[in-house]
Amino acid sequence: MAEGGDIFIEGVAMEISWADARRSLPELIFSSTTRAIDDAGRGWEGIESVVLAAHDLVDGRSLSSMVTAPAAGAYLRDEVRYGDDGAGAFAAAVNRLEAGECERTIVSAWGRASEHDVEGVSRALFDPVFFRPLGIEELHVSAMNAQRWLIDGGDVASVAEANQRREMMRRANPRALKEGGRQSVPSYPLEASHLPRWADVTVTMVLSRRPASVRLRGIGLSSEPYWPGDRRLARADALRMAAQRALSEAQMTVDQIDLFEVDGLTIFDEGIALEAIGLAEKGGGLRRLADDPRCNPSGGGASGYCAPAMGLIRLAEATLQLQGRAGGNQQGTPRVAFASGSSIIAGQTQTAVIVEAV
Amino acid sequence: MKSAAIIGVGQTGYRRSHPDKSSRELIWQAARLALEDAGVGIDGIDVILAGVAPDGLSGENSVERTGMLGRRKPFLRVNTGGVTGSSTVFAALSYINSGRAKAVLVVGLERMGQATSSQQVFNTIFDPIYEKDFPLTTITMAALRASMLMRLYGYTERHWAEIASRSFRNALRNPLAHLRKDISPEDVLASQLLAWPIHRFEACPMSEGACAMVIVAPEHVGDRRPAWVQGAASITDSYAMGDRIHRPGATLVDLLSLRLAAGKAYGQAGITRPRDELRVAELYSAFSSAEAMAYPALGFCAPEDGPAFVEAQFTDSRLPVFNPSGGPQGANPVSATAMVRIAECALQVRGLAGERQVADVERAVATGQGGATQFSTVCVLGRRPVH
Numbered sequence: 001m002a003e004g005g006d007i008f009i010e011g012v013a014m015e016i017s018w019a020d021a022r023r024s025l026p027e028l029i030f031s032s033t034t035r036a037i038d039d040a041g042r043g044w045e046g047i048e049s050v051v052l053a054a055h056d057l058v059d060g061r062s063l064s065s066m067v068t069a070p071a072a073g074a075y076l077r078d079e080v081r082y083g084d085d086g087a088g089a090f091a092a093a094v095n096r097l098e099a100g101e102c103e104r105t106i107v108s109a110w111g112r113a114s115e116h117d118v119e120g121v122s123r124a125l126f127d128p129v130f131f132r133p134l135g136i137e138e139l140h141v142s143a144m145n146a147q148r149w150l151i152d153g154g155d156v157a158s159v160a161e162a163n164q165r166r167e168m169m170r171r172a173n174p175r176a177l178k179e180g181g182r183q184s185v186p187s188y189p190l191e192a193s194h195l196p197r198w199a200d201v202t203v204t205m206v207l208s209r210r211p212a213s214v215r216l217r218g219i220g221l222s223s224e225p226y227w228p229g230d231r232r233l234a235r236a237d238a239l240r241m242a243a244q245r246a247l248s249e250a251q252m253t254v255d256q257i258d259l260f261e262v263d264g265l266t267i268f269d270e271g272i273a274l275e276a277i278g279l280a281e282k283g284g285g286l287r288r289l290a291d292d293p294r295c296n297p298s299g300g301g302a303s304g305y306c307a308p309a310m311g312l313i314r315l316a317e318a319t320l321q322l323q324g325r326a327g328g329n330q331q332g333t334p335r336v337a338f339a340s341g342s343s344i345i346a347g348q349t350q351t352a353v354i355v356e357a358v
Numbered sequence: 359m360k361s362a363a364i365i366g367v368g369q370t371g372y373r374r375s376h377p378d379k380s381s382r383e384l385i386w387q388a389a390r391l392a393l394e395d396a397g398v399g400i401d402g403i404d405v406i407l408a409g410v411a412p413d414g415l416s417g418e419n420s421v422e423r424t425g426m427l428g429r430r431k432p433f434l435r436v437n438t439g440g441v442t443g444s445s446t447v448f449a450a451l452s453y454i455n456s457g458r459a460k461a462v463l464v465v466g467l468e469r470m471g472q473a474t475s476s477q478q479v480f481n482t483i484f485d486p487i488y489e490k491d492f493p494l495t496t497i498t499m500a501a502l503r504a505s506m507l508m509r510l511y512g513y514t515e516r517h518w519a520e521i522a523s524r525s526f527r528n529a530l531r532n533p534l535a536h537l538r539k540d541i542s543p544e545d546v547l548a549s550q551l552l553a554w555p556i557h558r559f560e561a562c563p564m565s566e567g568a569c570a571m572v573i574v575a576p577e578h579v580g581d582r583r584p585a586w587v588q589g590a591a592s593i594t595d596s597y598a599m600g601d602r603i604h605r606p607g608a609t610l611v612d613l614l615s616l617r618l619a620a621g622k623a624y625g626q627a628g629i630t631r632p633r634d635e636l637r638v639a640e641l642y643s644a645f646s647s648a649e650a651m652a653y654p655a656l657g658f659c660a661p662e663d664g665p666a667f668v669e670a671q672f673t674d675s676r677l678p679v680f681n682p683s684g685g686p687q688g689a690n691p692v693s694a695t696a697m698v699r700i701a702e703c704a705l706q707v708r709g710l711a712g713e714r715q716v717a718d719v720e721r722a723v724a725t726g727q728g729g730a731t732q733f734s735t736v737c738v739l740g741r742r743p744v745h
Contacts, residue, residue: 050594056437057419062412063439063483066729067597076618079594079733080445083410083420083437092434092449099360099455124419221405221432226382226424241430345423349433 007097008212009355010104011040012316014203016304018180019114025059026071028202029110033072036106036204040212047206049096049105050074052081053089053308055344057121058111072108072204085109086203087263087311087341087351091219097209104208109313111306113198119184125345127227138265139195141228141346143187146268148233150189154271154283161290162267163193170299172328175317177304194267199304203312205319211358214319217252217336218354220245228346236269236276239340239350243277246338246352254278257354258334259321260295261314263341270300273340277352297321297329311341315353322357361743362454363584364704366396366572372536372565372689372698375471381418385425385465388568392463396572397582403572404459405432409446409466411439411693411728414479416469427463439483440642440728441592442466443569443697444735448590450573461574466694471566476692483729485598496644497561499599499730501553504647506611508555511661513650515555517668519546521646522560522687524671529684531714536565536689555647562644562690569694569701576743585704588721589623589738599730615734616655616725623736624657627721627744632657632678636738638706638722639678640699644686652725656736678723679716682706696726696735703739 013035015028023031037044050073056064065074065081072079078101082089086109093107122137150156170176181197222241224231231237239262247254254277262277264270271285274295280288289295298317301310318337320326336356343349368391370376370384379387385408393400408422418424422435438445443466450462470476477495484494507513523543529535541559549558573587595615596602608614620632629635639656643649650668653659658678659667671677681687683702686695703722705711719741726735 056413061482062414062479063437063729065438066483066732067485069594070596074594075596076593076615078592079438080436080449080592081438083435088434091432092452095449095452095456095458098457099452101452101455121419125423127424128418221434222430223426223428223433224430226426238430344420348423348426 005209007094007216008208008210009205009214009319010208010212011036011206012319013039014175014313014316016175016177017200018177025112026068028200029068029071029108032202032204033106033108036206040206046103047073047106048077049102050077050079051089051093051096051105051107052079053084053086053109053312054081055083055308058116058307060116073106084349085308085311085341085343085351087315087339087353088221088343088349090312090315090353091221091351093207094216094219097207104206106204106206107312108204109309110202111309112200113182113306114200118198138346139184140187142266142269143190145234145272146189146266149268149272152234152283155287158287158290162271162286165290166267166299166302169297169329170302173299173303174327176299181304190266196265196301196305199306201304201306201309201313203309203316205312205316213358214322214355215358217356218246218250220249220352221349223349226345226348234272236272236347238347239273239342239352240276242350242352246354250354252354257336257338258294259318259331259337261298261318261337261339262296263310263314264301270296277338293331297331308343311351314341315339318355322355360455361576361586361588362451362573363576363579363586364571364573365579365582365584366392367701367704368392368395368570369534369701370567371534372567372691374536374564376566381421381467381469382425384568385467388570389427389463389465392570392572398461398572400428403428403431403461403463405453405462407434407436407446407449407462407464409436409442409693409697411437411442412479415473415476415692417472418469421469422467438728438733440692441696441726441733441735443694444700444726444737445592447571447573447697447700447737448592448735451587451590454573454575460578461572463570463572464697465568465570466697467568468691468693469566470564470692476564497556498553500645500648501556503611503651504555504645507647507650510611511664513665515547516543517650517665518555518560518646519543520668521649522546525681525685525687528682528714529688532683532688534689535684536563537687556645560646562686565689565691567691567694569697571701583708585707585739586743587737588740588744589627591619591622592735593619595732597730597732611651613651613655613731613734615732616652616736619734619736620656623738627738627740629738636678636721636723637719638682638703638716639680640683640685640702640722640724641681642686642696642699642726644690648727649680656723682711682714682716699724699726700737707739707741
C-alpha cells in the first residue's frame, strides 16, 4: 500500500451515445466533467489536477488534448494525458493524491467511435513489417483468444447463455447505449453478438483525499510482450498479475469481492478475464458470466465500447453499484467491487482496481 | 514535495533519422545506458513510463508498445505534445513520492524522421474550422509571437539570430547534438526566411532519438551521484491563441502557464531569486524567439528588459548559462525533447556533462512547452535534496 493515506471517489458521470451531431467531442467531455463535479457536491474547490486518458488516433487529431483538455477542466491546472486505458489514468491520478501533489483531482477518459475508423486505427497498431500486411486487427487477436479458449476445453454451452445474460443486463443498464452504435464484422469463431458495440463514450471521476462514499482498496498494473505470439493466448497473464497485485494491496481474496466489472473486447475476453483474476476455473469464465449476477452487471462491452475509456467506465459502473445508484441493473448492496481496464495492443497492459463502500 | 533523485541518464544521440535502428532498438539503447549509469538492472525497476507524442510523426501507431521493457511490469504511456518528456518524468515523481515505486525507468522516443512532413502533421493539431486553413503550423504560430515580442518590447531580428547562434556554438561541444555547426548571427539572418521574422536557423531541426532516465526514492540513491528533483510543476493554458491575445494580465507572449508553473516549482525548491540561484537553464524553445518569451515567465528579467537581457548574456558571466547542450536548436526530438532538457540539467548538476560542463552548477532549471504553447512544465534540479 502506498504512503499517502486513503483515497476516495467523490463523483462519477458518464455518457454513452452515438453520433450526436448536436454536440462536439469537447462538449461531450465538458458535460461528463461538470456532471461529475456536481455529483461530488463540492464544486471546484481544491481541484488542481486533471488526469486524462485519450488517444490521438481515436480523437482524430495530432495532439488531441490541446482542444479537449480545457473541456475536462484543465484550464490553468496541472494536466497530464495518458495514451492508455482510463483505469491506468485512474492509477496515475491516485499516485498524484498519494504523493500529496493535490487534494482532489479529476480523471477523465473518452473516445468517439462514430468519428474514427475503428478498424483502420486498430490495424495501424500492429508491426508494419510482419503484421500489417495481414490486415490484422485487435478483434482478430480476440478471435484467436476465443479459438484457443475453445481448443483448451472452454465450456461451449455457456457462450450463448453468457451472451443472453449480457444482452439482458445491457437492456437493464440505464446508461447503456440503447440506439445506434456500430459493430465490426466478426472473424471465426466470433459471432456478431460476441462483439463490442462501438459507441461514443466519455467518463469522468472526481477523486479526493477527503472521505467520501467509496474508498480505494487496491491497485495493480501489469503488461505483456508486444508480439501476440510471445503471449499465452486466452490466459490474460497481464491481468492475472495486475489482479494479484490489487488483491494483495487490498489484503483480500477474490472470494471476498461482491461485484466484478471486467473489461474485455469480446464476451470471450470478458470470460477469460474472470478466469485470469481467479474467479473462474480455466474454461469456466463464460459460465460464470452466464450464471453469476455479480459479474459485469453493466452489460460489459455490449453496453457501448470505445477505447481508451473502458477501464474507467468499468470502474464507474462498479462505483455506482457500491453507492446503490446503478438503477435497473443494481445488484443488491455490494460492499467491495473489482474493476479492470485493458489497453492497446490487444490487452497488452492491464489495470485492476478494488474499491469498497464506506 | 519530497525529493526524488535522477541517478541514471541514457541517450542515443540525435540525428535527422536513425535508419539503421528500429524504434525498439532506440528505446533499448537509451534504457540500457540509463540503467548502466544508475547501476541497476531492469529487475530493479518497479515501473516503466514511456513518453511518445503525436503518432502521426512516426508513421507507426503506439510505437512505444513495440519496445516494452521488463516482464510484466506496470507500464503507461504519456502523451502531452511538446511536454511529453517532462510530463513522463513528473508521472515518475508521482510514483516515487506516493511510495508506490522505489525506482522508475522513463523513456522518451521520437521517430519523426519517418514523417514526410512534420509541419503537415502539426497543422492538424489546430482547430479544423477556424485555424487549420490559414495554414497555421508551429512555425507560423511562433512567428506570430515573435512579431508581437518585437512590437511590444523592441526585440529585433538580430536578437533572435544572436540567441540561435549561441545555441549552435554550445551544441558544438555536445556529441549527442543533431546539428553541430558553427553558425554565426549573420549566417542565421542569411538563412531562408520561413515565416517572417523567423529564419531557418532560428528554428529547431527535426530530430530522432531516445532519452531515458532512472529516477529513484532517496533511500535508493546508494553510491550513485544524484541530481535531486527540488521542484516540478505543470500548468495547462487555454487552447485558442485568440483567447490569449487580449487576456487581461497575460497576453499571448506572457506565457502565463510557464509563469505559474515556475512559481510553483521555485516555491518547492525554495528559489526566490532565480537569476542568482540558477546556474543553468535548459529551455524548451523550438525557436530562438520562444526562448526570449520564457525569460520573464521564469523570473530572469522584466518583459521590457528582454532585449537587454539577451545582450547581457554575452558579457555578464554571473547570469545563468542558457542551453549549454545547444537546446532544441541542437536537437529537437519532439516526444523526448522536454526529457532531454531535464537530462541535460541532471548531467550538469552531477558534473557529468563532459566538454560542455558548466562550472559550479548547484542548481539548474529545465522547461517544457507543448501544444499551442499551452502546456508548460518547469523542473528544478539540484545537488542536494530539499527538505
